[in-house]
Amino acid sequence: MRRLLAGLISLFCFTSSTYAAEVSVALAANFSAPMQKIAAAFEQDTGHKAVLSTGATGKFYAQIRHGAPFQLLLAADQTTPERLEREGLAVAGTRFTYAIGQLVLWSTEPGLVDAEGAVLRSERFTRIALADPKLAPYGAAALETLDKLGLRQQLQSKFVQGENIAQTYQFVASGNAPLGFVALSQVFADGRIREGSAWIVPAELHSPLLQDAVILKAGADNPAALALADYLRGEKARSIMQSYGYGF
Template sequence: MKKTTWKHLLAVTSLALLIINPATADEVNIAVASNFAEPIKEIASRYETQSGHRINLIFWATGKHYAQIKNGAPFAAFFAADARRPELLEKEVVALPGSRFTYAVGHIVLWSPKAGYVDALGKILQHKPFRHLAIANPRLAPYGKAAQQFLQARGLWEGLQDRMVRGENIGQTFQFVRSGSAELGIVAYSQVKRPGHPLEGSLWEIPPTEYTPIEQQAVLLEENPVAREFMTFIKSPEAIDIILGFGYAIP
């Protein structure tokens, strides 16, 4: 797969926005972990309607975003899938002091788009009637790290190595399963829970005691009034209702 740089991503996205809306409203670029794509799209849409500003969302793995930010990517804020990277950015004086907060706590599930395929206790992982299990890359994606922790806790990690396919982020991992490239995968609960829609396929909610809680934090990267206002909006009851609706917990 051809490597996509942050400069290319921003150029393509910005051009599309200019074509759609040539207005002169203030616009900010915000880096977002791919698991949080659907909730933040809805939140950003409501904020844009109310404020008249434009929120330019760029989705990628948290580890990739962290490296891009360290290399000077022009993001005003960062919504990570963990607490470690925002904390590092704060310690490295890349992020604004005092701006870091937890906006959601995520969960992982074992999921297949096939109804009745995943049993209620996840024993399918031991019986192995599947060829491929998709997980996110543990080195880049916190949801992949959580999947690794769970599989190691169950003593399944080594035995499933030849069946694993790894996505660069949890979004790509979900697509592996949804497209049929993998029969099942360990994905974010928020990817299969859609407000107002029944759950698709079959899943098992992996016990949260078997992996480190996925505490997702956000941080400001520059003093920008629109970015700061958007960060405040994320904490509003309206935004929190959306986050909860996608299966996240709020600390």
């Protein structure tokens, strides 16, 4: 009996190690919260593990070009995965839009940000946070919005720039900036803004925040990379994304 039990355990361990794998994911900072939940569900449902590294899409592009061994990129834009595919650093035909993000002007102070964003034309703040537009698509969308409103020149001296959208959120959450442009997913839960005040920026004020994923060359033969790309298109993952304010 002991020999049989030991044999079954050995077989189970062999089978698990044969089919379960890890995938190294370069993850756009705006998608961090939902992806934590998706990764947990993915591991539970498939046995594969997603190892997440969060940061600015522009920085990930530079790291991948310099040989960083990421296997799947979840970008905050479409341009970066397309460029990597064109440069031969991503697997052709694996690129797809996994989410559509939303930009929001947010403050921890109730009543500071009104529902039309008119606060931007007021003198009620001394600093406004946004992500580096050269590295972070949400920062570029924030600048587009200010350009459409004719306010960039007027507000430029008040800019506090984060390296990515996660750092930008921290500037506002900590009070270092009284308001700022962040991703809706960072402040949204259960169908509402969690705290403070916010203006969800109308989609016509900036380019669509279409977020693409692509399997990178290092992940071409990794079953976990292929499985996670497929899982992101599934009902469970999309339900989690929707709860954070993303569209598809």
